[in-house]
Amino acid sequence: MDKLVLPKEFIDKYQKLLATKASSFFTALEAEPKKAFRLNPLKANYQKVSYDLSEPVNGVEDAYYGEISGRDIEWVNGYVYSQDPSAMYPAEALGVKPGQKVLDLCAAPGGKSTALLSALKNEGLLVANEISASRAKNLRENIERWGASNCLVTNEDTSQLAKKFPHFFDAILVDAPCSGEGMFRKNHDAVTYWSQEYVLECSSRQKEILNEAVKMLKTGGSLLYSTCTYAPEEDEKICAYLVNKLGFKLVKTKVNVASAGVPAWGENLAGIEYARRFWPQDEIGEGQFLAKFILSKASDTEENIDDFKQKNKKRRKKAGKKVEIFTKAEKELVKELLASFNLPVSFDFSKAAKSNDHVYIPAVEDTSQIKVLNNGLELGILKKGRFQPSQQLAQYLGQMQQERVVELQNQAEFEKYLHGETVKTEKKLKGFVLVSYQGKIFSFGKVAGQVVKNFYPKGLRV
Numbered sequence: 001m002d003k004l005v006l007p008k009e010f011i012d013k014y015q016k017l018l019a020t021k022a023s024s025f026f027t028a029l030e031a032e033p034k035k036a037f038r039l040n041p042l043k044a045n046y047q048k049v050s051y052d053l054s055e056p057v058n059g060v061e062d063a064y065y066g067e068i069s070g071r072d073i074e075w076v077n078g079y080v081y082s083q084d085p086s087a088m089y090p091a092e093a094l095g096v097k098p099g100q101k102v103l104d105l106c107a108a109p110g111g112k113s114t115a116l117l118s119a120l121k122n123e124g125l126l127v128a129n130e131i132s133a134s135r136a137k138n139l140r141e142n143i144e145r146w147g148a149s150n151c152l153v154t155n156e157d158t159s160q161l162a163k164k165f166p167h168f169f170d171a172i173l174v175d176a177p178c179s180g181e182g183m184f185r186k187n188h189d190a191v192t193y194w195s196q197e198y199v200l201e202c203s204s205r206q207k208e209i210l211n212e213a214v215k216m217l218k219t220g221g222s223l224l225y226s227t228c229t230y231a232p233e234e235d236e237k238i239c240a241y242l243v244n245k246l247g248f249k250l251v252k253t254k255v256n257v258a259s260a261g262v263p264a265w266g267e268n269l270a271g272i273e274y275a276r277r278f279w280p281q282d283e284i285g286e287g288q289f290l291a292k293f294i295l296s297k298a299s300d301t302e303e304n305i306d307d308f309k310q311k312n313k314k315r316r317k318k319a320g321k322k323v324e325i326f327t328k329a330e331k332e333l334v335k336e337l338l339a340s341f342n343l344p345v346s347f348d349f350s351k352a353a354k355s356n357d358h359v360y361i362p363a364v365e366d367t368s369q370i371k372v373l374n375n376g377l378e379l380g381i382l383k384k385g386r387f388q389p390s391q392q393l394a395q396y397l398g399q400m401q402q403e404r405v406v407e408l409q410n411q412a413e414f415e416k417y418l419h420g421e422t423v424k425t426e427k428k429l430k431g432f433v434l435v436s437y438q439g440k441i442f443s444f445g446k447v448a449g450q451v452v453k454n455f456y457p458k459g460l461r462v
């Protein structure tokens with residue numbers, strides 16, 4: 001990588017803000033970035049990976065320092081997620097519990113969503129939203145790999161989402177779009193976007209997003225605000241906005257590493273020292289800021305919330321949701337395939353629905369008025385009287401030990417499969433099987449004779 005060249009305005013700003021500590025900040029920005037990964041506790045035997053697990057990330061469950069590749073079987077089958085170590089702390093600090101209704105408002109590519117899904121343990125709901133359509137596609141793929149069944153992936157504008165879910169969530173993560181100063185060390189090009197005007201622009205956008213987020217949180221619910229920038233305008237000052245304008249209270253989190261929020265940068269707000277700043281000189285990871293809040297009292301009256309709900313009901317009626325018949329014969333086809341595999345105890349086929357020939361178990365029943373990329377667990381597609389299981393189902397079944405599996409014999413076979421080619425098998429099986437490599441299930445295949453036909457999705461092939 002080329003040498004990091006910081007804008008003069010940036011240097012002057014942090015020289016002033018950090019005074020005697022500035023030189024250690026600038027020196028740390030020239031050091032190597034820290035790399036880490038999280039394991040996926042939703043998968044069977046999830047700690048059986050080929051990586052060195054001797055250096056855990058302090059205070060983050062199932063997280064370790066080290067580098068992984070997007071070609072590794074562990075990545076392909078969702079056993080690991082590569083993440084900046086300091087970016088692991090916001091989801092940890094939110095402290096969600098299985099069964100809660102959680103929103104990740106700015107979710108792509110999904111680092112924090114996958115951590116929230118691990119914490120939810122398949123119970124409750126995660127709505128993972130991303131405003132950019134291309135980034136939302138990537139989010140969907142990462143969530144599919146994780147193998148969870150309780151996630152709604154949406155591609156919505158925050159205000160539209162707020163209309164849909166008034167005071168609905170127990171916990172919300174706002175990992176806000178920001179000026180990205182914390183990215184400078186690992187991506188030198190990120191510097192080119194930086195200016196003080198951009199910092200202020202980001203700060204206004206963050207307030208707009210939070211104005212909508214508050215409408216979706218229950219009274220007493222938790223909000224975790226995070227950025228990957230050091231700028232006080234986007235960090236402590238936004239905390240002051242949340243407390244002074246939106247009715248939040250700053251609270252302590254279980255994260256006790258890194259540095260404290262700086263009172264002088266946040267209008268001397270009570271509790272700002274509970275916020276955490278991850279500086280590169282803290283030697284944990286790249287840049288990150290986090291603060292946790294409780295919503296003391298929703299500013300809308302209960303009447304307003306009821307009014308919201310009524311309007312939503314009317315809209316749904318107006319949209320005249322098309323009911324698609326999922327016939328008994330179709331259900332039997334799906335059940336027949338599922339019967340060949342071990343299913344998690346939480347699996348509940350009674351909720352299965354059909355839409356445009358796709359069979360799925362919804363995480364949210366009514367999704368009218370919002371753009372949905374994936375709702376719950378996609379089981380597969382009905383095609384000409386046949387049922388073809390989905391990639392998400394293969395990843396979900398990877399939560400359990402399975403018997404109907406074809407194990408690929410070597411790296412060359414694995415790469416062939418990822419490329420979309422068929423492979424040979426000696427196993428006396430017929431029809432749909434799970435395909436695994438190094439004991440890790442990552443796809444469906446279909447056996448005919450001694451050949452495993454490739455069902456790894458075209459969009460994922462490499």
Ligand SMILES: C[S@@+](CC[C@H](N)C(=O)[O-])C[C@H]1O[C@@H](n2cnc3c(N)ncnc32)[C@H](O)[C@@H]1O
Nearest residue numbers: 106107108109110111112131132158175176177
């Ligand atoms: C810091 S990134 C999120 C990283 C993600 N939480 C993770 O851990 O992988 C911020 C995201 O917010 C999205 N974004 C920008 N404006 C938004 C808005 N108004 N509402 C929701 N998301 C927005 C960006 O496209 C970007 O993907």
